[in-house]
Amino acid sequence: MKVLVCVKQTFDTEAKIELKDGKISDAGINLIINPYDEVAVEGGIQLKEKGIAKEVVILSAGSDKAMDAIRTALAMGADRGILVKQDTTADEYARAIALAAAIKEENPDIVLAGHVASDDGSSQVPTRVAEILGLPHVNVITAIEIAGGKATCTCEADGGTSVIEVSVPAVISSQVSWNEPRYPSMKGIMAAKKKPVATKDAAAVDNKVNIIEFALPAAKQAGVKIEDDPDVCAAKLGDWMKNVVKVEVK
Numbered sequence: 600m601k602v603l604v605c606v607k608q609t610f611d612t613e614a615k616i617e618l619k620d621g622k623i624s625d626a627g628i629n630l631i632i633n634p635y636d637e638v639a640v641e642g643g644i645q646l647k648e649k650g651i652a653k654e655v656v657i658l659s660a661g662s663d664k665a666m667d668a669i670r671t672a673l674a675m676g677a678d679r680g681i682l683v684k685q686d687t688t689a690d691e692y693a694r695a696i697a698l699a700a701a702i703k704e705e706n707p708d709i710v711l712a713g714h715v716a717s718d719d720g721s722s723q724v725p726t727r728v729a730e731i732l733g734l735p736h737v738n739v740i741t742a743i744e745i746a747g748g749k750a751t752c753t754c755e756a757d758g759g760t761s762v763i764e765v766s767v768p769a770v771i772s773s774q775v776s777w778n779e780p781r782y783p784s785m786k787g788i789m790a791a792k793k794k795p796v797a798t799k800d801a802a803a804v805d806n807k808v809n810i811i812e813f814a815l816p817a818a819k820q821a822g823v824k825i826e827d828d829p830d831v832c833a834a835k836l837g838d839w840m841k842n843v844v845k846v847e848v849k
Contacts, residue, residue: 696731
């Protein structure tokens with residue numbers, strides 16, 4: 600069984616985002632594998648360790664910088680990588696087209712991905728890929744069992760969990776609670792340098808959505824602190840609520 604994992608390179612989730620001319624500045628920002636996709640990479644590697652998968656392939660669409668994300672996944676234990684060179688301004692539609700074309704060539708049994716990217720939060724790409732390829736899609740999984748040509752997935756659901764069974768091949772996107780990704784060992788990092796990574800150009804596709812500009816939310820105003828005797832505080836608080844923030848009293 601071949602497992603292919605889609606990964607996206609994103610800003611470090613703890614990085615301080617700064618804007619310049621209405622665009623996100625990446626100066627001095629550390630780039631990482633999208634944390635949700637990292638969980639999918641770990642899931643693919645675990646399937647190989649269990650003897651279910653024979654090969655784990657990492658696929659990413661983006662600039663040359665995305666090679667670092669692929670190498671990190673290879674250092675974790677994946678076998679080889681594919682970088683589809685694409686402008687980082689590609690929207691979810693264009694990215695899904697590029698990924699789907701590469702997936703079709705690879706013809707994997709399972710396509711894994713995080714259910715959402717930490718930078719845009721759109722949660723569209725895995726679903727779009729499945730639609731383009733005509734494959735079933737299971738979302739936000741927290742566990743998976745594969746046997747007899749079927750994948751049985753435990754998924755998050757409102758107020759509980761659901762168990763979904765699909766025939767493979769299938770696209771399966773994971774919730775971050777599926778597992779705890781491993782840290783690449785020094786041996787894994789050295790081995791990753793020798794693992795093959797193919798590169799190809801993405802097909803020219805026009806975006807469906809174009810971002811005009813980014814804007815940071817307004818800074819929070821300082822809170823109001825009232826210090827006095829309890830009866831005086833109560834009166835001041837009532838006056839502030841009525842005349843400053845204008846709480847409606849019914």
